[in-house]
Amino acid sequence: MNFEKFQLERQQSTWENKVDYNLSESGIHPGTFKTLFKPEFIEEIANTELTYGFTEGSNELRESISSIYKGSDPDNIQAFNGSAEANMVAIMSLLKSGDEMIYMVPNYLQIYGFARGLGVNVKTFTLKESSNWQPDIDELKALVTDKTKMICICNPNNPTGSVLPKETVFAIGEIAKEVDAWILSDEVYRGAELNREECTSFWDISYSKTIVNCGLSKAYGLPGLRLGWSISNKDYIQECWATHDYTTIAIGRLSDLIGAHVLHPDNRMTTLNRTRDALTENLRLFQKWVNIFDQQISFIPPSAGAMAFVRYNWDINSTLLVEKVRKEASVMLVAGDWYGMDHYLRFGYGAKSSDLKAALERITPILKTL
Ligand SMILES: Cc1ncc(COP(=O)(O)O)c(C=O)c1O
Incomplete structure (x- = not known):
């Protein structure tokens, strides 16, 4: 096994806590126990014994999660330490060296790098900016063979924030069925849609x-x-539970308790509406800022998630530009390079509005000199 460096995470791990403003995050700025929860629930957290809990996730947690997905029940669900672990366990459980996988790009690249490290043959299909970051279904059809074991999707997409329409989701499903391939869909940005309609x-x-x-x-x-x-x-849930025994055994006991609460049908929309309100306000602010550069930078507004994938016209490599901004303004951005797409920058606009504003003000004079 030989794992190539996961550029995006390596850079974030190195710098995200050292800069004054971190605009490399792709989610909404987190709250605290006190800002998010009522005193009775905080008391319940304080009184919970820190056992291993349930290695598959408590029944309460899995009930809450299954309420999001029509027709499911708790036995369709396995809890993991982040969606990153869920992705890793899926690859470990289902693929081996020499298997063929088809992978949507641009993408977060965790599954890509991990699968390649295991010797999986990864082929890519592309979301095109000229098609509003949508895939060409014929390109995907042409790539699939009877050796294809898995098709990997990221929907809503990181880094473009694009969302697949229902017809495309079903069309990809048909392609997978024809060759009996698995679909692995990373939907960690689902729920953060700016139009407030949860995507398919x-x-x-x-x-x-x-x-x-x-x-x-x-x-x-x-x-x-x-x-x-x-x-x-x-059956897959039983299988991945068994693989999970080898990775991290269980999720944190308090994460299980809080997850069950946050995802409960009585509470879930409160959290998602908070996200959508903040994203709507911040995207307005960000768009206004982009407009001051008079076409030097442009982006297709994201449909979901706290990322804007911005194309720029300046003659400078994106990694060098990110380093310059970090050194001169103490602001961290994500380079298009880390997605294999130079001349793009990813801005995380989910920060606190006041921080987003301050960070953009610091960057402005640097970009104006390019
Ligand atoms: C598409 C995608 N999947 C998975 C992850 C990992 O997230 P988690 O914190 O759920 O492990 C990220 C993180 O940025 C991501 O963008």
Whole structure:
């Protein structure tokens, strides 16, 4: 096994806590126990014994999660430490060296790098800016072979914030069915749609070889809980639970308790509406800022998530530009380079409005000199 460096995470791990303003985050700014929860629930947290809990996730947690997905029950769900672990366990459980996988790009690249490290043959299909960051279904059809074991999707997409329409979700499902391939859909940004309509989940295509991975880090703004999940057919859930015994055994006991509460049907929309309100306000602010550069930078407004994937016309490499901004303004951005797409920058606009404003003000004079 030989894992290439995961550029985006390596850079974030190195710098995100050292800069004054971190605009490399792709989720909404998190709250605290005190700002998010009522005193009675905080008391319940304080009185919870810190046992291992349930290694598959408590029944309460899995009930809450299954309430999001029509026709599911708790036995369709396995809890993980972040959607990152859910992704990793899916690859470890289902693929081996020499297998063929088809992967949407641009993308977060965790699954890409991890699968390649295991010797999986990863082929890519592309979201095109000229098509509003949508895929060409014929390109995908042409790539699929009878050796294809898995098609990997990120919907809503990181870094473009684009969302697949329902017809495309079902069309991809049909392509997978034809060759009996798994679909692995990373939906960690689902719920953070700016139009407030939750996008179609791959769960809705009712194809048994579908795994949907999601978590609390982005749309729910709770990355510190490290809570994610897989939803799939019950046999796969048993299998990935067994793989999980080898990785982290269980999720944190308090993450389980808080996840069950946040995702409960009585509470879930409160959290998501908070996210959508903040994203709407911040995107307005960000768009206004982009306009001052008079076409030197442009972007297709995201449909979901707290990321704007911005193309620029200046003659400077994106990694160098990100370093310059970090050194001169103490603001961290994400380079298009880290997605294999130079001349783009990813701005996380989910920060506190006052921080976003201050960070953009610091960057402005640097960009004006380019
Ligand atoms: C598409 C995607 N999947 C998974 C992750 C990992 O998130 P988590 O905190 O749920 O492990 C990220 C993080 O940025 C992401 O963008």
